[in-house]
Structures are given as C-alpha cells and as structure tokens.
Amino acid sequence: MDPSSFHHRKSKLSTGRTYHFVDQLPKKYNPRRNPTILCIHGFPDCWYGYRYQIRPWTHKGFRVVVPDMLGYGDTDRPEHPSEYSTKKLCADLAALLDHLGVQRAIVIGHDWGAFTAGRFALWHPDRLLALAILSVPYTPPTVEYMSIQRVAKIAPNLAYQAYFDSERSSQDIDSNLTPFLRLIFRKSNGADININDVIKGPENLAKLKVSDTDLILKPKDFKYYHKVLSKGMKQPLNYYRTSLYRFEEEKAASLPSHLREDLPVLFIWGTKDTTCTASVISKSHKFVSRLQVVALEDFGHWILIEDKARDQVTKTTLEWLEGLMVKPPKAML
16 A cells, blocks of 8 residues: 555644644545544554555545654654653644644544543543544553553563663664564464563564564565654654653643543454453443443454454444444535
C-alpha cells in the first residue's frame, strides 16, 4: 500500500508542537453529518499502522484522522521524557481536533495508543462520541506510584518494559533496528521467541533470526517502518519513561477512575497476545459502564495489520458504530 496515496497534512498546534497527520475525508463530506474517527497508534508504529482501516472507514462516511504521535515520523521529537506524559499528549490531541474544527470524535487507539485514548477520555471526556481500544485494556490511574520496574516484577510478561525504560535500550535498538523490528512484527503463530529473553543483551538482538515467512509485514511495508523509525528510537522509547510524570499529573488533577458513564467503549484483543491477559481485561469492567469486549481467536498483538485479523477489526468497529447509531445517514455515503 503506497503511503503517498493518503492525504497528508502537517500543522503547528496551539500547544506549540507540530504534528504530521493523515486526514482522509469521505465523499460529499459534511462536518455536521460525517463523524470523525481519531486514531492513535502505539509502539513502535506510526500513522501507517492504520493503513488497512482508513479507506474502509472513509468509504462508510467517516472522516479519519491519524497523526504520527509525538516522537514519531514527521511530528515533533522532543528529547525529554516529561514531554511524553499522557496529559501533554492528550492536550495535543485536543488541540488537533480544535485545529480541524471537530468538537467530538470517535477515538480509537492501539497499544500505547489505547492507553493514551483511555487517558484522553479522562482528561477531555467531553470530546468523545465513543471509544475503541485495541490490545491494551483500560486501566485507571493508580492511587500510589508504581514504577515500571515494579510493574515488571508483578507481571513478568511485561518485563521488556523495564528494559525499554533503561537508558541503554535506545542505543541497543538503534544499533540493531532491523532484527528488533523483525522481532516485533512477527506472526502470532510464527517462531516461538520470548522478547524478555532477547532483550537481556544487544548481542541477542544482533543474533536474532526471524524468517521472512514469520513476518506480518510485506517487504515494502517493513522498509517503510524501518525508514520512519531509523530517525532514532530514543523518542518512541520515551513513552516507557513517563510513569512518574504521569502519576504526578494525574494525582494533582484528581483524575477519576471511571470513564464517563454514558461513553460507549469497545475493546478488541487477540487471544495470543502475550502482553494482554484475561484477568486484566475482566478488571476493566469495574471502571467502564458500557464496555463491549471482542476476542479475536488465535491472533496476537498486531491485530490492525495481521492478515485476516485486520479485516475483523474493521468490520467489528463498523458494526459497533452502526449499533450505536453513530454511523452517518446512508444518503451521505
């Protein structure tokens, strides 16, 4: 899929930061009748992670806006981790909607984008029509500070996050970007590789072997991701270095634990995603009143792009929106 075939824009927002984003309009676009979908990508990704959903959603009458998040692609790349707190990211996203003249949007997030989308629903609850989160379930602000190292001890499947938080991870991954991306973008039913073992040392990354047949990316897509992320991994990894800043901001603002009571929320996950457990998903029901959970059997983390899973994500979200009567009138399609 040709990245240049999408409508790209770049704007300086009221927050002072410049964002690159795709802004895809449906035919006969009318801002009063065609809802906007705001998509938020995760790590290590970019706007291109939504390439399979953008056109199907616009063909159904939705305006689809997909930014390169802070630190990625052609969006600003500040150095300090504090700039990547979810409060600041959410302020940028609200400013982007303001810039586009959109008061309320359907917000969809994957991975770190799912976490950010959940926080957007807390920092700016009046800006959402509906919320869809993929692969990472909603978790509320914590009452006590919990470092990423402590999280890794409690949940060993997330031990890799403590490595991403370390200073050396940026250099390790920059020096071994190709094998790292092959590790990340492998099929859920491919080679049995434990990321927590691989990241114990850069030599493990350098020696890593993932066959082309085990990748979920086509060669040209892999080349595009490599080009985008070769600008440096320090900024994308800064998302894992924000836990203390995030905790302090959320505590100072007394953010609620529960999402807006009337907010429709869809959660989609792949049952082979080792970073997502059923127990964490079940806990989210306590904080989300209108939660619908859809499990995609035998798929892993990258449900937006993995073959067959991506079509299920597109279909499921459209059916969900139609059920909520958020879908635009047929006359506008």
